[in-house]
Amino acid sequence: MTAATAARRAASVAVGVVLVVLLAAGCGGGSGKPSGEARSTSAARHPATRAPSGQATSGTFNSSDIGWIQLMIAMDDQAVRLLDLVPGHSSEAGVEKWAKPVATACRGELVRLRKLLVRAGVPDTNPHEGHDMPGMVTEDELRTIERAKGTAFDALLLAAMREHLDQAAKIAHSERSAGADPATRKLAASVERTSHTWRARLPRAA
Amino acid sequence: MSPTPPRFPPLRRVLGRRRGPGVVLAAVALILSMLSTGSASARADLRAADKAASSPRSAEAPVRVAEFVAECPFTHRLPDDPIVFPGLPGASHMHSFFGNDSTNAHTDLAALKRGRTSCSPTTDLSSYWTPTLYADGKEIEPTGTTFYYLGEGVHDDVIATIKPLPQGLRIVAGNAKATGVGDPTSIARWSCLHHGEVNPSKDFVNCPSDSMLESYLDFPQCWNGKDLDSPDHKSHMAYPVGGQCPATHPVAVPKLRQVLRYPVNGDPARLKLASGAGYTMHGDFFNAWPEDEMARRVRDCINVIVKCDADGRP
Numbered sequence: 008m009t010a011a012t013a014a015r016r017a018a019s020v021a022v023g024v025v026l027v028v029l030l031a032a033g034c035g036g037g038s039g040k041p042s043g044e045a046r047s048t049s050a051a052r053h054p055a056t057r058a059p060s061g062q063a064t065s066g067t068f069n070s071s072d073i074g075w076i077q078l079m080i081a082m083d084d085q086a087v088r089l090l091d092l093v094p095g096h097s098s099e100a101g102v103e104k105w106a107k108p109v110a111t112a113c114r115g116e117l118v119r120l121r122k123l124l125v126r127a128g129v130p131d132t133n134p135h136e137g138h139d140m141p142g143m144v145t146e147d148e149l150r151t152i153e154r155a156k157g158t159a160f161d162a163l164l165l166a167a168m169r170e171h172l173d174q175a176a177k178i179a180h181s182e183r184s185a186g187a188d189p190a191t192r193k194l195a196a197s198v199e200r201t202s203h204t205w206r207a208r209l210p211r212a213a
Numbered sequence: 214m215s216p217t218p219p220r221f222p223p224l225r226r227v228l229g230r231r232r233g234p235g236v237v238l239a240a241v242a243l244i245l246s247m248l249s250t251g252s253a254s255a256r257a258d259l260r261a262a263d264k265a266a267s268s269p270r271s272a273e274a275p276v277r278v279a280e281f282v283a284e285c286p287f288t289h290r291l292p293d294d295p296i297v298f299p300g301l302p303g304a305s306h307m308h309s310f311f312g313n314d315s316t317n318a319h320t321d322l323a324a325l326k327r328g329r330t331s332c333s334p335t336t337d338l339s340s341y342w343t344p345t346l347y348a349d350g351k352e353i354e355p356t357g358t359t360f361y362y363l364g365e366g367v368h369d370d371v372i373a374t375i376k377p378l379p380q381g382l383r384i385v386a387g388n389a390k391a392t393g394v395g396d397p398t399s400i401a402r403w404s405c406l407h408h409g410e411v412n413p414s415k416d417f418v419n420c421p422s423d424s425m426l427e428s429y430l431d432f433p434q435c436w437n438g439k440d441l442d443s444p445d446h447k448s449h450m451a452y453p454v455g456g457q458c459p460a461t462h463p464v465a466v467p468k469l470r471q472v473l474r475y476p477v478n479g480d481p482a483r484l485k486l487a488s489g490a491g492y493t494m495h496g497d498f499f500n501a502w503p504e505d506e507m508a509r510r511v512r513d514c515i516n517v518i519v520k521c522d523a524d525g526r527p
Contacts, residue, residue, distance in 0.1 A: 138487075
């Protein structure tokens, strides 16, 4: 008998002992645990036979819809925080005049996005919080911009908003074809259109 | 090279070293104590058991490990995520991809099957990706990129019932939103290659100059038996409880353990992941192993608890 065989035998004895002890514990009911586990073990021997689906869906929403809605909420939330700084920090009347309706539009988008999320049955938690997503106004950026005033503030604000709007238009464009839920795709079309509009009207930094 | 994170040895190794009946009983006691105390303390128990068993070590004692492996070097970087943002290129933070070289935002199973792979074995067309690591703002790609498929984590009777990972299955491990090293939802684990004296952490660690920074990440190994993905990309999979798969996720599948070794060391303050701090480390897996190749490995390596080579042979 080789060492390997001996070890294998010893191990199989160990497995047998463990099984017996587990079964005994399951009958005793004292430990509480093994009954549920025994059930799961037997289920593991009989996995589902039906062909599983591919990409996850939730009602009429596919993963692109859900990913897009969550990302846009995260991006618009940050953009609103940035735009809300304009009244106390900017020195340009043109910047203030531009920023006000953009902030209102972002808030409107957020209401529509959150309604879609509720209908998709997905909890309103932000999976991108604290991340440096492309085009997103990050916490670091916000901290820096908060400390700036006048023309310095305007330059940072407009650069950040340019990135935000470019990215929003880009992923909204993809969502129009990748998404499945008609209302979500319709909102994506609207976001793409308005992002281009605000981007075209973006004031030049002084 | 061992797939085992430092100081968290797999149960099999502990059991494999001793053979007498006393040790068998001790092992049973150990397993029972793990059942009642949960996995965290089970790991602590293992740590103690490993210390006790490690000397003297019998030279001929074979190590029984249910394992097959794929070594899949870095292929490319993209701000894409075909699980979280399918069809939305450029929507994600930066990812480093391993294995299938075609992966992008539009990747599906059919596309993976048409792609090429960096993996050894070349039969593994799966895609693996993680947030990109930066040192002083510059990308650092791992030079050690091993993906272990293991039986450990569930009891031996469950290991014998492990099913192949279904083709097209998507799994996300780790929490990109973890808030700190005290956050129990972070399963990140950073350590130093060949320097076990540096305590592993959920955040980056300071590795000596002759070392490399290592990341260990264990994927959930219990499947609900129905869905290849879920709306939150997590709830179709679960971690075992007390060595068993829960009734909600009854199908035990091989545990994927991602071990990445980065050619970087020293002050961790200059390190950052595309997802943030070290504890936000996560990994994504899109299974595109040919069904017969996966099934053979599960049968010949996992179910019978045997360590296989790159070709999946015992």
